[in-house]
Amino acid sequence: MSHKNDQEPNGLKDDANVASTVPDSIADGVDDDIVESNRRLFTGWQFLLFAALAIAYSSFHLVSLNVYPMETWSFRIVHIAGALILGYGLFAGARFADEEHQTSGAGIKWVSYALLIPAAYTLAQVFLMHQTLSGGAMRIDPSVENWHYGYPLMATTACAVVLSWFYRQARHRFNPADLVLMVCALASAGYLLVAFNTNIRMSTGTSFAPSGISWAAIAGSLLILELTRRVAGLALVVISAVFLGYVFVGPYLPGFLGYPGLSLQRFFSQVYTDAGILGPTTAVSSTYIILFIIFAAFLQASKVGDYFVNFAFAAAGRARGGPAKVAIFASGLMGMINGTSAGNVVSTGSLTIPLMKKVGYPARSAGAIEAAASTGGQIMPPIMGAGAFIMAEVTGIPYTEIAIAAIIPAILYFASIYFMVDFEAARKGMRGMRKDEIPLFSKLIKQVYLFAPIIILIAALFMGYSVIRAGTLATASAAVVSWISPNKMGIRAILKALQIAGTMSVQIIAVCACAGLIVGVISLTGVGARFSSLLLGLAGVSQLLALVFAMLISILLGMGMPTTAAYAVAASVVAPGLINIGIEPLIAHFFVFYFAVVSAITPPVALASYAAAGISGDNPMGTSVASFKIGLAAFIVPFMFFYSPAMLMEGTPMEILRVGVTATLGIILLSGMVQAWFFGPVNTWQRLLMLVGAMFMIYGGIYTDVLGLAIGIGLFVMQRKLHGSGNKTAQAG
Structure with missing residues (x-):
């Protein structure tokens, strides 16, 4: 009897004893704030100061979006300037010193403080120029703009950026070089606010534009690039530098890359407008993205993320390879909201x-599954990691139409990962988690009301409310729902949520502004139109060849970049070319969006896979190759948007149903082919046959569907005859 008890610890216990041994919660800390390696951890008055700034920044957006709207350009300038000030206060430009004697010397310190004098002087000049223009002047004296504002601002900004690279101090201390950069951000934004609220605004992009606009834009661009380096790494900065270099090198390039050229003044007087930095990417980050970051912060502060993960464990933890299936559900749900694949992997x-790893997955597979699932959250409607809102902004297609179109592709992607996981678990004979290892579903179902904020968000969007109104309602409901949960949000918790939102928003706002810089280069130099003509030429040879080329460019542009920036850049370069070769705008943008998203798991630069490798302890490149394999469906399905538009809900209900069902069956065959398992092990020729059947069904044509179904049924019957009796035990595992 005791031996039997050892083998089946739950088998002879009654429900009451089981209930007393199972954990109430397995997820704890999913909602904890992720502290980046270069983020300062202040104490005392400095903590209070930057907490107040973050709260004020989040509150400013809530008020401006819902109560007291600002003029559009002014709002976006303040939006970026606030992120720069917060970012330079919170994120260091160099590694922190481990010990007191490793800190920078007094020379760098005093030079940094000395730079505050010219920085403050340029800020004072902004106030003087504002008074001059308010007094009725039409222009500012060019000598004042150049010698008293532009040259000091540029020199101070450049020197402070370089000093910040070498200034090392303890993690809890502030850097005077970064204080200089905060003042320069104010001076740059201040001039643009002054100029753009007068008739001077009409001169941008012409030879008559005041030089002050160009100086402010150059300094602002440099500040954006440096902050992007701090919060998102070098990849996006290098790509931006290449595009900026093209502005001035382009006239000397041969072939389709050549263009007439733009002067420094004409380019920079226009790049910090809605043609570039203040364009679509900042339009989205200053409205939808910041609002949903605040929403996510309220969910985080009320510990809803912990509940989501516990709910996933209770629902799927006991299935074969349980934790992997939990990762699919939890990461998909969390990734949909938080908007960054790598950040979701870490949380x-x-x-x-x-x-x-505990139930038998190798470290590489565990990391790859998490990376692929977290990346899938970016394509999960209704929020799609903010991608849906950018797509709506860029294309003019209603948001609800985009969210509905994303349903079948998202189902296919997650079905692919699910069956990849399930077949690997069957092939290796893995178990699920024991009943005493996971929370009781009956307990968690009593708190299902915690899903209410997301349900309210979806319902409000589909009832016709604006995205801003729906997001605000969902945020308010998160606070209200918490009052009947164990983690009630009071004033302190609400302020904490606003602080978290202000801090979390810095990375995505910097990335969007930097992407706006690239978009500005594309629109002002016309390189996008020349790329479109190249795609048009390829389409004359083969449309499939043009699509493959567009795929490669989208992945290349997205490597090392957060999803939002990756899509924004690819949508500017690639999507117009696809539309020009006859592809519908919705299909073209979804095609680009998918490949921009999966660049996070595409070797050699796969941010989500690298983050997962850091947790699993496996080789980063090996993990990225494994996650590429698990997310294989995402590299095939976008091509089917073109050949079968019903996959994006474009067609009759019967067409959509047929394509959805057969494509899902095709995905199951594809997963079996990759894992070499389909109701039992499969050999090489069977795997090749499975690949053919999968492609036939994913393709979406009537005849190919019939052929694919025939192949699938034939393989199913064959495998059941060969392995049916021997496979029952494995299936039960």
Whole structure:
């Protein structure tokens, strides 16, 4: 009897004893703030100061979006300037000193403080120029703009950026070089606010534009690039530098890359307008993205993220390879909201990856599954990691239409990962988690009301409310719902949520502004139109060849970049070319969007896979190759948007149903082919046949569907005859 008890610890216990042994919660800390390696951890008055700034920044957006709207350009300038000030206060430009004697010397310190004098002087000049223009002057004296504003601002900004690279101090201390950069951000934004609220605004992009606009834009661009380097790494900065270099090198390039050229003044007087930095990317980050970051912060502060993960464990933890299936559900749900694949890997993967390894997944597979699932959150409607809102802004297609179109592709992607996981678990004979290892579903179902904010958000959007109004309602409902949960939000918790939102928003706003710089280069130099003509030429040879080329460019542009920036840049370069070769705008943008998203798991630069490898302890490149394999469906499905538009809900209900069902069956065959398992092991020729059947069904044509179904049914019957009796035990595992 005791031996039996050892083998089946739950088998002879009654429900009451089981209930007393199961954990109330397995997820704890999913909602904790992720502290980046270069973020300062202030104490005392400095903590209070930057907490107040972050709260004020979040509150400013809520008020401006819902109560007291600002003029559009002014609002976006303040939006970027606020992120720059917060960013330079919170994120250091160099590694922190481990010990007191490793800090920078007094020379760098005093030079940094000395730079405050010219920085403050340029800021004072902004106030003087504002008074001059308010007094009825039409222009500012060019000598004042150049010698008293432009040259000091540029020199001070450049020197402070370089000094910040070498200024090392303890993690809890502030850097005077970064204080200089904060003042320069104010001086740059201040001039643009003054100029753009007068008739001077009409001169941007012409030879009559005041030089002050160009100086402010150059300094602002440099500040954006440096902050992007701090919060998102060098990849996006290098790509931006290449595009900026093209502005001035382009006239000397041969072939389709050549263009007439733009002067420094004409380019920079226009790039910090709605043609570039203040354009679509900042339009989205200053409205939808910041609002949903605040929403996510309220969910985080009320510990809803912990509940989501616990709910996923209770629902799927006991299934074969349970923690991997939990990762799919939890990461998909969290990734939909938080908007960054790598960030989602860090938050949920720290829990799911060790548990996957515990039930038998190798470290590489565990990391790859988490990376692929977290990346899938970016294509999960209704929020799609803010991608849906950018697409709506860029294309003019209603948001609800985009969210509905994303349903079948998202189902296919997550079905692919699910069956990849399931077949690997069957092939390796893995178990699920025991009943005493996961929370009781009956307990968690009593708190299902915690899903209410997301349900309210979706319902409000589909009832016709604006995205801003729906997001605000969902945010308010998160606070209200918390009052009947164990984690009630009072004034302190609400302020904490606003502080978290202000801090979390810095990275995505910097990235969007930097992407806007690239978009400005594309629109002002016309390189996008020349790329379109290249795609048009390829389409004359083969449309498939043009699509493959567009795929490669989208992935290349997205490598090392957060999803939002990756899509924004690819949509500017690639999507117009696809539309010009006859592809519908919705299909073209979804095609680009998917490949921009999966660049996070595409070798050699796969941010989500690298983050997962850091947790699993496996080789980063090996993990990225494995996650590429698990997310394989995302590299095939976008091509089917073109050949079968019903996959994006374009067609009759019967066409959509047929394509959805057969494509899902095709995805199951594809997963079996990759994992070499389909109701039992499969050999090489069977895998090749499965690949053919999968492609036939994913393709979406009537005849190809029939052929694919025939192949699938034939393989199913064959495998059941060969392995049916021997596979029952494995299936039960």
